[in-house]
Amino acid sequence: MNRAGLRALRVGPFSARVRPRALALLCVCLMLALVLLCFGLTHGSMPIPASAIGHALFNLERPDDDMRYIVMDIRLPRLLMAVLCGAMLGMAGAAMQSITRNGLADPGLIGVKEGCSAAVLLLIFQFPALGLFWRPIFGMAGGLLTALLVVALAHDISRPRFILIGIGVSWAFAAAMGIFMTTADVRDVQTAMLWLAGSLHAANWTLVGIATAWAIPAFALLLFTARAADVALLGNPAATGLGVRTARLALLRVLAPVVLTAACVSCVGSIGFVGLIAPHMARLLLRGGQAALLTGSAVLGALLVLLADNVGRLAFLPLQLPAGIVISLIGGPFFLLLLWQRRDRF
Template sequence: MLNKSIRRVSMLILFTAAAMAACLFSISTGAVMVPLRDIVNSILQYDLSGMHRDIIWNIRLPRTLVAMVVGANLAVSGALLQGVMRNPLADPHIIGVSSGAGLFGIFLLVVVPQYDYLLTPAAFVGATLAAFIIYLLAWKDGVSPLRIVLAGVAVSAFLGAGISAMLTFYSDRVHGALIFMVGGLAAKSWPDLAIILPYSIIGLGLAMMFSKQMNIMMLGDVNARNLGTRVELSRLLITATATLLAASAVSIAGLLGFVGLVIPHIAKLLVGSDYRMLIPSSALLGAAVLTFCDTLARIMFSPIELPVGIIMGAIGAPFFLYLLRRKRA
């Protein structure tokens, strides 16, 4: 038991180191290489002058922090949804929660762009409605994991049709919505971090509060009720927390897929299924992976920058097929 605890704590330390390494890699790498010494001096003392300070503080540091928060939010949202829906294939993008946020987000961006400051609350409302509809469609004397996925795919397709219709009617404004649809972090700055950070703090805090409930609910509804858990209320609150995290991430980074699918599975393989360790592990690993992938998206075809959603799609789609095949087997 002691060795298992030591291993889990060691993995948590490793994930923290990976997140810090990804952060430094992102800040130092680009068209202009910034030495590690300058990064440390600038962040700790803010005494660096000239071009490197501007690059660090005005361009790379805020984008890197946004990437880390978005990655943590999506990863924890996926971990919560996979647990509460008892489905290893659940994640905000696949089951349609992100599509609900995307529909409302696209509506603001292309139909009423003067209200773009309401993007985050609108995305939360859209994600909440999508989650409610999916849950309602999947309910039949309980929630079936297969019905969850099927209902999510159907709702996602329906909402995707709505997005396509809006882009068709407002074709002159499509360019501003393209990055949002693919998922990207280009030009993210301090105001974007200020928008997402309160939602992230609240959502991650609630996720940790619900970690004990998640462990109980993993035993099954009957056992959870026998232990005094109000299953449906807990499921509703946990789903709302996952929706809040996903919606805040979508409002900043767009329809970024597969982070919530891939990261929780990797974390679970390394630290186990105890949500008291799985949630912080998923957050740290999600931050590290998305930050690293965003850096690759910036430098792979420099000076052309790819949206990070393309990189995550290239990684996540094969992983999804692997999970689907393993589940069927």
């Protein structure tokens, strides 16, 4: 255990083997995320001193009503939504790459995100009377149908053509949404374009609650099956011999990323490339098994979206760029680099 760099960590009746270096790096990333969150609370079109933030959060004294409104009703839910969405997309990407054994796999690259987006747009503009609670359900239906379509066309999710077919299906859904953009009312088009860009400007406590309600069970499912997923990486025959039900595991490990992606898309729109970048960063920094990869991808994904939202919100004041656009500026070159590294496998 010492040679592998592992140490036993015990908390009451629970114990786990961890790498101290990886745990330290994870704590540093968490501290950076906390710093970005505090920075986002104090900076904006109306700077707010840290003392006023404390008064607004903890009611130490009666704060100024305007400051309390900005902190509690605008900035804090937006920043918490950025953390949630980044964690959901990062963990979804890590799980998808694990089950497909493909470093290019990402819910946004295999059509799941576009399927979710199309279903949610259909709900918003064709059934406006339905509440926010229905958005993740419609999004999950669209994402699952898209995932099933890609799997059926590819036959084998571990081969590179799975990604290529997913990209083709994504383009098909993008074309369908393009048809909507050219035929719908201009006001609906403006709403749809801002939402599809992955903007966090409309985040509120209701959306934070909805995202949390869907994220917690999906997180728990992925972490609960992490040890079985480590065994599954040995191959189906070996995993079956060790008692892992590979078919059921694959179903659960595909369902959970779809749920996470649908919840994120339903709340803030399409934010791409987080599920692609965060797992690669987690592998580089943390190493370890599936539990470490999932946890690290969630933390790094949250850090990425927080950083992107702060840059988009503050760098071009009074204009604001959606976080999805800022992430795409980083993710596009990153994806091309990964394609270049794998050029001999296609």
